[in-house]
Every structure is written in structure tokens, then in C-alpha cells.
Amino acid sequence: MSRLIRNQSNIRVTNRSVLGGLIMATVMLASMTLIFQIVIGDNRSVVFDSATLAAATLFVFCFVCSIYAIMSNSITLPEVLVIYFILVSASFSGFYEIATDYFPWPKVHTDGEISYAIFLYFLFALLFLVGNRVADSRPVASTRPVMVEGTLSYLLFGFVALSIGCMALSAGSLLSPRAEAEQVDIGGFAQLGLIGRGVCLTSFLFLWANWLNTRRHLAFLIFVGLLTVIWFNPIANPRFQVIGLVIAVSSASTILLYPTPLIKGTILTALFLLNYFVFGPLKSLNEGVDSGVSILSAFGQSVDEYAFRVDFDVMQVSANTVQYIESQGIDFGYNLLGAALFFVPRGIWPAKPFASSLYVHDYLRYEYINLSSPLPMEFYFAGGLIGVIVLSFIFGYFLRRLTKRVTQHNRSNVRTVEGVLFAIVSGYMPIMMRGSLNSVLPQFGFALISYGVVVWLLSREDGAHRRSRSLNAVRGL
Numbered sequence: 001m002s003r004l005i006r007n008q009s010n011i012r013v014t015n016r017s018v019l020g021g022l023i024m025a026t027v028m029l030a031s032m033t034l035i036f037q038i039v040i041g042d043n044r045s046v047v048f049d050s051a052t053l054a055a056a057t058l059f060v061f062c063f064v065c066s067i068y069a070i071m072s073n074s075i076t077l078p079e080v081l082v083i084y085f086i087l088v089s090a091s092f093s094g095f096y097e098i099a100t101d102y103f104p105w106p107k108v109h110t111d112g113e114i115s116y117a118i119f120l121y122f123l124f125a126l127l128f129l130v131g132n133r134v135a136d137s138r139p140v141a142s143t144r145p146v147m148v149e150g151t152l153s154y155l156l157f158g159f160v161a162l163s164i165g166c167m168a169l170s171a172g173s174l175l176s177p178r179a180e181a182e183q184v185d186i187g188g189f190a191q192l193g194l195i196g197r198g199v200c201l202t203s204f205l206f207l208w209a210n211w212l213n214t215r216r217h218l219a220f221l222i223f224v225g226l227l228t229v230i231w232f233n234p235i236a237n238p239r240f241q242v243i244g245l246v247i248a249v250s251s252a253s254t255i256l257l258y259p260t261p262l263i264k265g266t267i268l269t270a271l272f273l274l275n276y277f278v279f280g281p282l283k284s285l286n287e288g289v290d291s292g293v294s295i296l297s298a299f300g301q302s303v304d305e306y307a308f309r310v311d312f313d314v315m316q317v318s319a320n321t322v323q324y325i326e327s328q329g330i331d332f333g334y335n336l337l338g339a340a341l342f343f344v345p346r347g348i349w350p351a352k353p354f355a356s357s358l359y360v361h362d363y364l365r366y367e368y369i370n371l372s373s374p375l376p377m378e379f380y381f382a383g384g385l386i387g388v389i390v391l392s393f394i395f396g397y398f399l400r401r402l403t404k405r406v407t408q409h410n411r412s413n414v415r416t417v418e419g420v421l422f423a424i425v426s427g428y429m430p431i432m433m434r435g436s437l438n439s440v441l442p443q444f445g446f447a448l449i450s451y452g453v454v455v456w457l458l459s460r461e462d463g464a465h466r467r468s469r470s471l472n473a474v475r476g477l
Contacts, residue, residue, distance in 0.1 A: 021070040021261030028269040029063065035276055036096055039307045044100045051111040054118045055095040055315075062091040065125055070264045074136035076403040077247075077256050078426045079396075080264050084271055085314075085433040086125050090374065094118070094315030096307065104310045105371070108364050109319035113326070117318035117377075120385075124376040124392045131396025140405045143416045144458070146209035148217055151461055152454065156206060159199040159450055160224055166196025167230070174236050191345075197231040197241075198446025201248070204228045205423050206454065209252055209415035240431040241443065248427030252415055257422075258407045276303060314374050314434070317357060321377045324360040325384065331356070333382045339437035342445050355436040356381045373436030399425070417458065421451055 040046065062083075069075040069083045097103050098114060148156060167174065170193040207221040232245045250256055255263055331353075338353035346352050356378060361369035373381070379391040406422045428444045 017260040017262040018071065021265035022067075024262065024265030024269045025063075025067055025070060028066075028265075028272050031269070031272060031276070032092055035092075035303065035307060038303050039096050039100065041304060044102060046099045047101050049111060051115050051118075052095075052099045054115045055091070055098040058118045058122055059087075059091040059095045061122060062087040062125060065129060066268060068129070070261045070268070074132055074400060074404075075264065076407055077251055077259060077267075078399055078403060078422070078429050079132060080259070080267055081247075081426065081429040082128065082399075082433060083125075084268055085374075085430065086121060087268070088272055088275070089312065089434070090121050090314045090318075090376075093307070093312035097312070097315060102308060103316045104308055104313040105316055105366065107316070109316070109323055113322045114315065114319035117315060117322050120318070120322075120376055120380055120388050121315075123385075123388050124379070127389055127392035128396035131393040131398075132400040134393075135397045135400035136404060138401075140401060140408065142408075143405050143418050145213055145414045145416055146206055146419070147214060148207060148210040148220075151457060152206070153217075155454060155457055156203045156220075159203045160227070163196040163200040163203070163227060163231070166192045166199075167227070170196065174230065174233070193231075194442055195446045198444060198448075199450045200224065200227050200231050201245070201424070201444075201447045202420065202450040202454070205248060205252075205420045208249065209419055212252060212415050240428075244427035244431065244444065246427075247430075248423040251423045251426040252419065256426075257419070276307065279306075310371075313372060317360070317371050318374060318377050320364055321356070321360050321373065321381060324363050325380065328359075328363065330384045330387070331381050333387075335378060335436075335438060336382050339378075339441045342438070342442040343449070353438060355438040357436050370439075372434050375433050375435055375437070378435055378437050417455065420454075421448075424448060424451065 046052070066083050066087050069080055075083070094114075101107075170190070174193075204221070204224045204227075207217060207224055210217060211221050228245070232241055234242050259267070335353050335356050341349070341352070344352060355370070355373060357371040357373040358369050360373070361371055375395075376388060376392065379388045381387075383391065402418060402422060402425065405418045406416055424444060424447050428440070431440050431443070434440075
């Protein structure tokens with residue numbers, strides 16, 4: 001009888017969560033409608049053409065995908081962040097920019113090129129979700145909980161010592177306002193800063209997971225936490241670094257490891273409201289608005305101005321990339337190779353590729369060329385239409401393989417080794433989606449490398465234990 005009551009209670013909780021998720025999606029749609037009315041205003045008219053129709057179709061498709069993401073058990077925090085980028089940064093902002101024929105940068109693309117870019121985003125979203133579903137249907141191997149002891153504790157001590165050494169050698173950049181944000185190619189002491197920050201982040205995440213599991217090594221956790229705060233201080237770092245740290249640390253909480261429909265709907269809606277109704281107005285109001293206007297009018301003016309800033313240039317730079325590829329051809333994965341080997345100095349590899357957007361916008365003769373290059377367009381830059389199809393599926397597939405290995409332990413409230421990778425990926429997913437990879441990956445690549453070192457060490461340790469048990473079993477015979 002008690003089991004039946006618990007089951008009924010769980011069903012009611014689930015139903016309330018689903019209803020809450022749908023309500024949050026409705027709030028987001030209503031907010032999008034308000035934003036659209038503001039940006040149209042009295043000064044702009046809607047252009048009804050094939051490109052506008054294509055943009056509207058993509059927006060409807062992406063909104064349906066967001067509803068699916070809210071309801072699906074196979075969608076967790078990293079996937080939600082991917083869906084948010086496609087829904088808001090690409091389809092929604094692209095829709096009102098195309099509809100008003102008003103863009104953040106000088107317009108050089110044609111309607112055909114931006115329509116093709118819209119088609120590529122449709123393929124990316126579709127194949128990403130297909131990859132997610134295929135991965136979700138397949139079993140995953142068990143993983144181990146994080147416990148900082150033995151060899152792992154010595155390794156983390158080594159990482160922290162390395163981080164302190166890098167901090168001492170690059171101390172000047174720690175107080176230099178966003179020193180690395182505008183750099184096209186990073187080297188020297190800035191590279192040391194990236195190494196120190198990356199290994200510090202990985203060490204902190206392992207210690208944080210260990211403390212949540214065992215309540216041990218609190219003093220070590222606090223010390224490394226202070227180092228992490230220094231490395232990620234908002235004075236010396238671009239905004240995405242600070243946001244990435246907050247998301248990465250928060251992702252260890254149970255509520256984000258396996259988010260309910262209500263939580264996912266809240267995340268999507270909160271990000272949208274913060275982006276358009278908080279960050280945007282604050283940035284615009286800080287620069288001043290027209291005098292003699294009411295507070296409400298000033299707010300609308302600030303939202304309108306922010307909505308067409310370069311923060312929302314995704315669809316335009318995507319159309320520019322289409323134009324470049326039509327003329328110059330694809331890169332055959334060379335851009336992805338350069339991103340993967342970000343740690344190789346240019347002095348050793350003189351032909352190491354720069355960010356894809358630099359090639360695109362230098363070719364298009366933009367005055368400022370260090371623009372974004374969204375992940376779907378990196379796939380297109382690397383392999384054309386086939387690249388988008390294949391790599392979007394692979395991206396969705398392997399991201400779900402990771403999240404499934406992490407979330408399968410959620411109900412027992414265990415933080416696993418893969419959970420650290422989950423945290424790093426979640427933290428940097430927004431900027432990874434915006435791109436470009438060759439500029440972004442160095443910002444967190446050393447965290448991935450240090451995580452790989454930990455996994456390699458633990459696998460060797462597990463192998464040694466298995467061999468020892470087998471040898472003892474043989475001797476027992």
C-alpha cells in the first residue's frame with residue numbers, strides 16, 4: 001500500500017513538473033513576442049520574402065525542439081545549452097534581423113546565402129537530436145565515483161603546484177583587463193596563464209565532487225577554490241570565463257545533473273530573460289539613452305539597441321561563411337585539426353590555422369575580422385553539407401553518451417569521474433557553440449587535457465588492481 005502511495009505521489013510530482021516546464025516555455029514565447037514588437041517598433045517594417053519565411057520556419061522548428069528538450073529524459077544541462085543557442089542566438093535573433101533587414105555588421109550576403117545558412121541550422125538541430133536519441137537507446141558502461149585518495153591526491157597536488165607556478169610567472173596578466181579576450185593568437189606568458197587556469201579548474205572540480213561524495217579534504221578544497229577565484233576573476237577574464245566557472249561548479253548539484261522539465265524550462269526562460277531584459281538594458285543604459293524619455297521608453301530603447309548588437313550576429317556571420325565557402329571551398333577539416341592541436345605553438349607549426357572567422361571576414365573585407373564562428377558553421381567550414389550532417393550527429397551522439405554515464409548515478413547522489421568532464425563541457429558549451437573553435441578551445445583546453453591525464457592514471461591504476469586480483473586468484477589455485 002505504501003509503495004502505491006509513493007508511486008502516486010511521484011506521478012503527481014512529475015505531472016506538476018511537466019506542467020511547470022510548459023508554463024515556462026509559454027513565458028519564454030510571450031517574452032519573445034514582446035521583444036519582436038519592441039524591435040519592430042515604429043521605425044522598422046517587416047520584409048515578407050523567402051528568407052523571412054525560412055527564418056520563421058526555423059524558429060518554429062527550434063521552438064518545437066525546445067519543447068521536446070524540456071520533456072525528454074535524454075536531454076540534460078549541456079544539451080539544453082545547445083538548444084538554447086540554436087533557439088535564441090541563431091533562430092530567434094536571426095528571424096527579427098532578417099525580417100527587418102537590419103544586421104549588426106555591414107550586410108554583404110544575399111537572401112539565398114542566408115536562406116542556405118538557415119537550412120544548415122535546421123540540419124544541425126535535427127541531426128544533433130537524432131544523435132542524442134541513438135546514443136540514449138544504447139547502454140553505457142558503469143563509471144566510478146570521485147574519491148581523492150592515493151595516486152589521485154598526489155596528482156592533484158602536482159596540478160595545484162603547476163597552477164601556482166604558472167600564476168607566479170604570469171602574475172601581470174591576472175590584473176590586466178581581459179588581456180586574452182581580443183588576442184588572435186596566444187603565446188608566451190598568456191599560454192602559461194591558460195595552462196594554470198585549466199589545471200586549477202580541473203583540480204577544483206575533482207575536489208568539489210570528492211567533498212560532495214565523502215565530505216573529505218575540505219581545507220584543500222578551500223585553498224584550491226581561492227586559487228580558482230583568482231584565476232577566474234572578472235577583471236582579467238572575458239565574461240564567458242566567469243559564466244563558465246559558475247555553470248561548471250553548479251552542474252555538480254543534483255538538480256542540474258538530472259533536470260526535470262520544470263528545471264529545464266526555467267533554465268531556458270531565465271537565460272532568455274537575463275539576456276534580453278537584464279544584461280542588454282544594463283549595458284545600453286550604462287552607455288546612456290536619449291534624455292527626456294520615460295523609464296519605460298528608455299527600457300524599450302535599450303532593449304531595441306541591444307537586440308541588434310554584435311552579441312546576436314550568429315545568423316549574419318553564418319551567411320557570410322556560406323558566401324566564403326561558395327567562393328573559396330571547404331577546409332577539409334583543417335580548421336578542426338588546428339583546434340584539436342591548440343597547444344602546439346605556432347613557432348613549431350607555422351601553418352597552424354587561425355580562427356575560421358578571420359579567413360571569412362578578411363575575404364569579405366570587413367574592417368574588424370575577429371568575429372564569431374558558430375559550431376554548425378565550423379562543421380560547414382570543415383566539410384560542407386556532409387560535414388554538417390555527419391559532425392552534428394556525432395556531436396549529439398557523444399554528448400549524450402557522456403551525459404548518460406553521468407546521470408545514471410544521479411538517484412544515488414554520486415558524483416562520478418565523468419561528472420567532472422560533464423561540468424567542464426557544460427560550463428564552456430555556450431562559448432563553444434558561439435565559436436570560433438580555434439579561439440575558444442585554448443581557453444579551456446588545458447582543463448580537458450588535465451582531465452584526460454587523471455582518467456589515464458585511474459585506468460592504469462584499475463588495470464593494475466585487476467591484474468593483482470587475477471594473480472592472487474591464480475596463486476590461490
